[in-house]
Each structure stands twice: as C-alpha cells, then as structure tokens.
Amino acid sequence: MKVLAITILALALATTAFGRILTRCSLAREMLDLGVPKDQLARWTCIALRESAYNTTLIYTNTNGSKDYGIFQINDRWWCQPSDGSFSDNECKIDCVDFLVDDIAPSVTCSQQILRQQGWTAWHTLKFCNGTLPSIDDCFVC
C-alpha cells in the first residue's frame, strides 16, 4: 500500500514536471475543434498566454489562499473542488486536478461556463486582452 502510494505520488510529480505546453495556434485549433466560436479565439489565446503561458499544469496560489488551476487558471473557491477538501462552490462539478491533464477539454468546458455565468471580466488578465486583438486567422491557413 505504501509502495503504491509512493508510486502514485512519483507519477503525479512526473506529470506535473512534464505537463503539456501549447502554442497560440495549437490552442486555437483545439478550441475550435471543441466547439468554441472562432470569434472568441483571439481573446482566449491572449488570456491563456497571460494566465499560464499555455502551461496546462500551472497552479498559482493567490494571496487569499485560493488556487488557480491550469491553462485558464480556474479558481478553486468557485469552480472546482480542491483535493485538500476545502469548501468550494464547485460550479463546474470537477476536481481541480482534472484541469491539469494534457487534454484541454475540461478547462475549455469550464471556461465556457464561467464566460456564460460571469463574462470575460472573470479573468483579471482581460485588461491585457480587451479591445481589438491580432487576428487568429493565421492559425487557420492551410
């Protein structure tokens, strides 16, 4: 049992260390494939750059002790359940660690829900990503 626990811990650390880093265009293409409207992609890729530098495994601890998870830095007080059992509204009904996987689908699904419920201002980094942004079309030329 102890050996298993240590193995799982080692695997968890390895996953964290070798997490997936996307690029502006790989993120844009995968989000389009997941059904995100194309006219949102310039903004989402800007937010992901500012929030996580496209790092799917990033966890940031805020000054109030809450943590933000993954490529879109989703907060563990409102949107996902942290593994230490602290209270969360868990609006996206998901464990926070499930945002840290290579597959961006869980982060994208929850981010779309946050956008519907709170709008873009849920992301503090919107201040860098508001107004007119560079076109995303260069990511979709054949």
Ligand SMILES: *[C@@H]1O[C@H](CO)[C@@H](O)[C@H](O)[C@H]1NC(C)=O
């Ligand atoms: C991505 O974030 C993880 C967790 O903070 C970190 O260990 C890793 O070095 C980061 N990757 C890059 C390329 O910065």
Ligand SMILES: *[C@@H]1O[C@H](CO)[C@@H](O)[C@H](O)[C@H]1NC(C)=O
């Ligand atoms: C803690 O700070 C983060 C980042 O500023 C914020 O998103 C979150 O809502 C705050 N949590 C509470 C409970 O106020």
Ligand SMILES: *[C@@H]1O[C@H](CO)[C@@H](O)[C@H](O)[C@H]1NC(C)=O
């Ligand atoms: C973003 O732009 C809109 C429309 O111009 C403006 O109303 C809003 O205050 C801006 N928000 C931020 C965070 O800059």
